[in-house]
Amino acid sequence: MLSIIIASHGKFADGIKQSAEMIFGQQENVSSVTFMPDEGPDDLIKKYNDALESFGSDASVLFLVDLWGGSPFNAASRIVAEHTDHMALLTGLNLPMLIEAYASRSMSLDEIVPHLEETAKDGVKHLELVEDQGDDLL
Template sequence: MVGIILASHGEFAEGILQSGSMIVGEQENVKAVTLLPSEGPDDIRRKMEEAIASFETDEILFLVDLWGGTPFNQANTLFEDKKDKWAIVAGLNLPMLIESFTARFSMDKAHDIAASLIDVAKDSVKVRPESLQPAESKAAAASEEPSKPLPEGTVVGNGKIDIRLARIDSRLLHGQVATAWSKDVNPTRIIVVSDDVAKDDLRKSLITQASPPGIKANVVPIDKMIEVWNDPRFGKTSALLLFENPTDALRVIEGGVEIEEVNVGSMAHSEGKVMINNVLSVDEKDVEAFKKMKDHGVTFDVRKVPADQRKDMWNLLKKTKYVN
């Protein structure tokens, strides 16, 4: 696996590594090196050399805060003799870091990962009000939308929406979904399926604005999701479905939407619920919904992020009085 060194003035590198790990999960072969106010170029160079020596790989990617700054300059002096296997990218931001983490699952060359980071880092820079966004960026986004709706009855592709992931997460669209899971399943749309959220204009607006670059986000009520499933015009749509709770997921499945596996990521604690691990709380209604989904042949994948180990849902539910 490609080794990654985060290098910065001050403690920025350590902080952004902590943020990235919260979203994607703990990472191997990643080190943060910092240039503190009391230190000089030789100090951060030494830290870089120690980090490199700790990696069991010749492929090294440096992500530095500022082009031309001391962390960049010291990485550059080390880089000269390793250009064929090392790469340096400046302007480190959180989307860039998350992309580098997830890219390591499919790329084993530092050069390939570095090349994939530029557009991600640029596309993550957005502004509100939208009138402040550069005209070129707004035009590019607009060109991705279809010019007009397709006629009813039109069959696109195989006429069925491709559900890449169905996830239960009380936080709905947040960092782990917008980055780690989106990169893992590569949807064209993130669809929040909830009657409650569909009635809440503020929550709907926040969700659609939080979609990652290149992916559309929609909020639809449960009946609309069932309707979309049966609409052949969505045959080339790849979707990541988000549900607030297992009851909503069950209603969609009972409505005929073919979901083979449900990822269970986060269920917030509230009064009357039982904690079955550090991020999942359930009550009797939740457990009954899980049981009914199981009767429909649904399997369960308990993971916060793709890098986590899968956990057995039924072993966790045995911590409640509702499962023997």
């Protein structure tokens, strides 16, 4: 089963993990990593390594990170670059993506990454109300 690291600036990773658990239930081999204002890249690397150690050395790991180019992404990309055979990194973390990751943990990394990209994009929608039907839609 795929192991997952959820990473973000601030406590977003903890919050989205909690939200996903409310919907999908508690998950094994999922770790949230937060990057706080008083921390640096070395702190992130240590947190990532602690999470990876808890999964075991042979685990396939998917990093779900909030923002391309931010410190959580940069630190994770350094780790993934050394382990491309069993690790992948995806940014743009949102709740539909995380829930679908939980539901798709039996997929390989090569299968799940494009699948989650589509899920994340499909999770962005807008509500368009027609004026004379507005009350009926709510």
